[in-house]
Amino acid sequence: MSARYRENQVPSQVGKTAFVTGANTGIGFDTARVLAEKGARVLLGCRDEQRALKAMTAIRARAPRASLAWVELDLTSLASIRSASEQVLAEGQLDLLVNNAGVMVPPKTRTQDGFELQFGVNHLGHFALTGHLLPLLKQQPDARIVTVSSLAHRGGKIDFDDLQADRSYSRMKRYQMSKLANILFTLALSEKLAQAEFGLKAIACHPGGSNTELGRHLGPLKYLFLPLELIMNSSAEGALPTLRAATDPDAISGDYYGPAGWGEFARSAKRAVIDPAARDSQLWERLWQVSEGLTGVDFKL
Ligand SMILES: NC(=O)c1ccc[n+]([C@@H]2O[C@H](COP(=O)([O-])OP(=O)(O)OC[C@H]3O[C@@H](n4cnc5c(N)ncnc54)[C@H](OP(=O)(O)O)[C@@H]3O)[C@@H](O)[C@H]2O)c1
Secondary structure, rough: OOOOOOHHHHHOOOOOEEEOHHHHHHHHHHHHEHHHEEEEOOEEEEEHHHOOOOOOOHHHHOOOOEEOOOOOOEOOOHHHHHHHHHHOOOOOOOOOOEEEEOOOOOOOOOOOOOEHHHHHHHHHHHHHHHHHHHHOOOOOOOEEEEEOHHHHEEEEEEEEOHOOOOOOHHHHHHHHHHHHHHHHHHHHHHHHHHOOOOOHHHHHEOOOOOOHHHHHOOOHHHHHHHHHHHHHEOHHOOHHHHHHHHHHOOOOOOOOOEEOOOHHOOOEEEEEEHHHHOOOOOEEEEHHHHHHHOOOOOOOO
């Protein structure tokens, strides 16, 4: 593998089926696009039909023979997550789940099930989705579950005393909490899969700073970030760590990939650094128990 990882290093995905959440734009779109170009059947988990169809048209413009399907998925609703899972389970095969969809620093909002939005969508929604899909993933011995975190996980804290931000709400702290939860979930899942002697891998990744629609809730603060756009990843570059986590034959369960450039901010993809505070197995386990309780999803692991 050359030092600078590129899209053309993604191996053939012919015969594989991938499900990518938030695939209509940004990192999820470029992840879905490359997987489809490499021959995978790609299921696009999106909440808006028109946006999903537009993304599928854009992928087919690059890969006319792409095998694509829209799966209606709204991560603010446990009922939607269950019905999306049923559609995916009916496919009969799943080799790759990419937990990518995300929301950053919105005003205080609740999901349809009453969870704080960032914790609910970014973590709990993907936790429930993964639990529902595990029986199908387990049938493929080399299947992978890739979860997209962020540099922002560093310094994040899980506020177990106020999980739904009933007492106080800091937009950025809640984003950090949700992205730390993505890492803790991956490490816990990796450990539990190994203990159960399942071969499938749980891997995390992050796209550094990438120019996508993620800043939609930043408001005027967006202008502060404008100079950064000069050095940021494009969405396609930002998808490289996800693609590497999803397809590199040398990736192992529990790995974490991010950009290869300075400070893991941009450029290409390599193994990245997890905040040492996240390597606390008691913390993983506590979050796992809480997540099972809140979502009602039992992984049976
Ligand atoms: N861009 C960065 O610099 C950066 C840095 C660190 C981490 N990340 C992570 O990368 C991932 C992708 O973000 P992005 O930068 O590509 O952002 P983006 O362009 O805003 O895309 C986010 C995707 O998530 C979907 N989504 C949001 N809420 C959803 C819900 N309730 N149900 C289903 N789908 C939902 C969006 O769908 P709609 O279009 O319908 O809203 C969209 O497809 C996120 O997990 C984010 O935290 C990004």
